[in-house]
Amino acid sequence: MHTTTTTTTTTTTATTTTSTTTTTTTTTTTTTTTTTTTTTTAAAAAAAAAAAATAAAAATTLLLLLLLLLLLLLLLLLLLLLLLLLLLLLLLYYYFYSYYYYYYYYYYYYYYYYYYYYYYYYYYYYYYYYYYYYFYYYYYYYYYYYYYTTIHPDPNPPPLHPTPPHSTHPPTNHHHHHHHRSQ
Structure with a gap:
């Protein structure tokens, strides 16, 4: 009978131990769940920050590329305008130089x-x-001198040494000219 009493007491103690173990298991499960939730929120925030930084860097790079392209286009336009201005100056210089040279050459040539x-x-x-x-005067003078002295003597022949003309005008002896034309 003593043995039976001991057995009953042991059974009661075992039931109490089982209840304590169940409570410990429940507490551990709650702590694990809380830790897992905190880790997931931090990773999402880091990923979002990285994506935002990447987007900002891409936008900045694109903006810089667009500004560089715009600067290159402006430089190209400026170079084109400079070339056009140079061409215009060259054309104006060529036009005025040609006109001046033509005018000078024409004036010099004409002059x-x-x-x-x-x-x-x-x-x-x-x-x-x-x-x-x-020579006409002397030729016809000597011709007439010879004519009036030899062929047809004249009592008053012209002088042997006449005065040569002093101007560019022809001699005024029309008789000689007409005689020259008749021959």
């Missing part, structure tokens, strides 16, 4: 042409006129 031919005409006209009539 030289006029002066040359005027001088040529005057020179040859003067000397031809002078010597032609000079």
Whole structure:
């Protein structure tokens, strides 16, 4: 009988131990769940921050590229305008230089042409006129002298040494000229 009483007491103690173990297991599960939730929120925030930083860097890079492209286009436009200005200046210089050169050449050529031919005409006209009539005068003078003294003697022949003409005008002896034309 003693043995039976001991057995009953042992059974009561075992039931109490089982209840304590169940409570400990429940507490551990709650702590684990809380820790897991905190870790997930921090990772999402870090990923969002990284994505925002990447987007900001991409936007900044794109903006810098656009600004660089705009600067290159402006430089190209400035270079094109400079080339057009240079071409315009070259055309103006060529036009004015050609006009000046043409005008100068034409003026110089005309002046030289006029002066040359005027001088040529005057020179040859003067000397031809002078010597032609000079020799004409003497030739016909001696011809008439010979005619009036030998072929048909004249009591009053002209003088042997006449005075040569002093101007460019021809001799005023029309009889000699008409006689020259008749021959």
